[in-house]
Each structure stands twice: as C-alpha cells, then as structure tokens.
Amino acid sequence: MIQGEDTQTGRNTSPQLDKILHQQHNVLDHGFIRVVDYMGNDSSIVQAARVSYGSGTKKVNEDKGLINYLMSHRHNTPFEMCEIKFHVKLPIFVARQWIRHRSSSYNEYSARYSMMEDEFYIPEISDISPQSSSNHQGRNIGEKISVEEAQNAIDVFSQDSAKCYQHYLDLINNDKEGNTFDNSKAGIARELARINLPVNCYTQWYWKINLHNLFNFISLRIDSHAQYEIRKYAEVIYDIVKKWVPYASEAFEKHRLNAKNFSGPALEVIKKMANGDNIDEESSGLNKREWKELTEFFNK
Numbered sequence: 001m002i003q004g005e006d007t008q009t010g011r012n013t014s015p016q017l018d019k020i021l022h023q024q025h026n027v028l029d030h031g032f033i034r035v036v037d038y039m040g041n042d043s044s045i046v047q048a049a050r051v052s053y054g055s056g057t058k059k060v061n062e063d064k065g066l067i068n069y070l071m072s073h074r075h076n077t078p079f080e081m082c083e084i085k086f087h088v089k090l091p092i093f094v095a096r097q098w099i100r101h102r103s104s105s106y107n108e109y110s111a112r113y114s115m116m117e118d119e120f121y122i123p124e125i126s127d128i129s130p131q132s133s134s135n136h137q138g139r140n141i142g143e144k145i146s147v148e149e150a151q152n153a154i155d156v157f158s159q160d161s162a163k164c165y166q167h168y169l170d171l172i173n174n175d176k177e178g179n180t181f182d183n184s185k186a187g188i189a190r191e192l193a194r195i196n197l198p199v200n201c202y203t204q205w206y207w208k209i210n211l212h213n214l215f216n217f218i219s220l221r222i223d224s225h226a227q228y229e230i231r232k233y234a235e236v237i238y239d240i241v242k243k244w245v246p247y248a249s250e251a252f253e254k255h256r257l258n259a260k261n262f263s264g265p266a267l268e269v270i271k272k273m274a275n276g277d278n279i280d281e282e283s284s285g286l287n288k289r290e291w292k293e294l295t296e297f298f299n300k
C-alpha cells in the first residue's frame, strides 16, 4: 500500500491532500482554487491496474514501478479511477479557455439568477507586455514596454471595468446590496444587463475531473505556450495534485511534463547527430519551423 486507507470508512485517502481540503489558494488578483472533494489516491491506480494483471497490491517499490510503467506506456484507464472536485473563481476570459477541456464536469455561477460581483481582473504592471512577434497567439513576457504605456493599459482596464459595472447596476436598477435605485423604473433582467460586462469579470464554478484528463489539462496549460493567466491556475492545481498523488505525479513529470515527442524525421536527424554526422537545416530534410524547434530544444 503506497498511500493511506481511512480506517473508519475503508476508503483510499490522501493524508497530504486532506490537510488542505477546502483551503483557499489565491490566484491572480481576486481568483482562487480550493479542493472540495476527491476520490482515490496512488493506491487506487495500482489496485485498478492489478485487476487487469490478476494479483493484489505488492511492495511500495513495485507499486511505484507499476505506476511508472502505466504512465510510460500510456495505459491510461487506471488513472481515471482517481477523481477530484475543485471550486474555482476565475476571470471569464480564462474560463473560456478552460472550458475547452470537455472531458470533465462543470457547474457555473448563474449570472441570470444572481448578481455579478464587482470584481474584475486587472493585471500587474509587470505582466503587461507587447504582442510576441514569434508566437502570434501570445505576449512577450519580460519584453520592454514603457511604464507609461503599461500604466495607461491598467488605467483603461480599471476605468472601463468600473464604468461597465456601474452601467450594469443602473440597468438592473439595483445597488450592490440589492437596494432599488429608482422606484419608478422596473430595471432590466440580470440575464440582459450582464451582456455589457467585460471578459475580465470574475465567474465561479465547480469542476470535477479524473486524474488522466487532469494531467492532460496540466500539461497543456502549465506550458509556456498557454496564456499566463491560465498558467497561474494550472501551477496551483499541479501543486495540489503532487500532494494528492505523489507517485503518479512523479511518473507524469518523468514521462509527460519533462518529456518530448519527436516526429519520425526529427528522430532520424537526432540519430545522425548522435552518430557524429554534421547536419544543417538543408541536409536535415526538416522544414524551417521543424528545424528551429529541434535546434532550440537542444540548445536550451
């Protein structure tokens, strides 16, 4: 047995995760993540895998080895035996990226039913960067932008957010506490008034996902190609996951996070280089982008 079993309920538990259950981990300026519940631990992965191999739980080292083997051979279903449920507060533009992860369950705050809160994501001045010239989707974090230009962006974000929120209140004819502004007006429905709010407005949801799909989420969203803001959430989630399933996380880091897939032609180039052949872009047979990616990877 590589992890705990609750002696009262007989369930597989994770003592390190139990310690932080329900605890709020702050992300960005108003966001957070907290674990609401979970099912399973490293031992659950091993138990499920051993069903298919027909023998019971072995020594810790063998269990660790088995998890490693499963991860490296993409034997995924044992990892689906672990589930976790988070409560997340996040800006709507981050939620738009997050919800593309379809293999999980969501239940979101209803802005039709409830009032939107006066909370908007405003980046730190150090996180304001120009458009990247190499990555058309992203920004160049750390690249110089004048303090005036960055401060102006923050002022525009803050003023527009405040203005839109005031318009929202005016349209529903309520203040933040729900008191009516003008008794002669009906106020329009919340589901309509909210359409004028910007995407830096915070929303909340419960999110339940199994470990296999969560590793997929982490590997995509912790990566430097993902937007900085969702990356901050992925980093906090991964810290939580390491507490929950330390051996599966170790295997994930080894075989997924710190590993790299190469195309067949790229592997041929690597083999030739390992044999001492002098290969350049032209003789590699790779296109410009493939060659750049390969050489950048080995030079980093």
Ligand SMILES: Cc1cc2nc3c(=O)[nH]c(=O)nc-3n(C[C@H](O)[C@H](O)[C@H](O)COP(=O)(O)OP(=O)(O)OC[C@H]3O[C@@H](n4cnc5c(N)ncnc54)[C@H](O)[C@@H]3O)c2cc1C
Pocket (backbone or CB within 6 Å): 100, 101, 102, 103, 104, 213, 216, 220, 221, 225, 226, 227
């Ligand atoms: C850096 C980055 C940039 C991105 N840019 C864009 C963009 O510009 N535009 C955009 O639209 N999206 C973009 N995405 C979202 C991306 O295309 C994926 O939708 C998202 O990352 C979810 O990944 P997923 O499909 O593996 O996850 P999930 O939806 O959780 O699915 C998990 C796995 O289940 C399987 N699966 C789920 N649903 C189906 C299905 N209907 N059919 C077949 N197999 C399925 C697939 O194997 C999939 O890998 C971007 C993502 C990243 C990380």
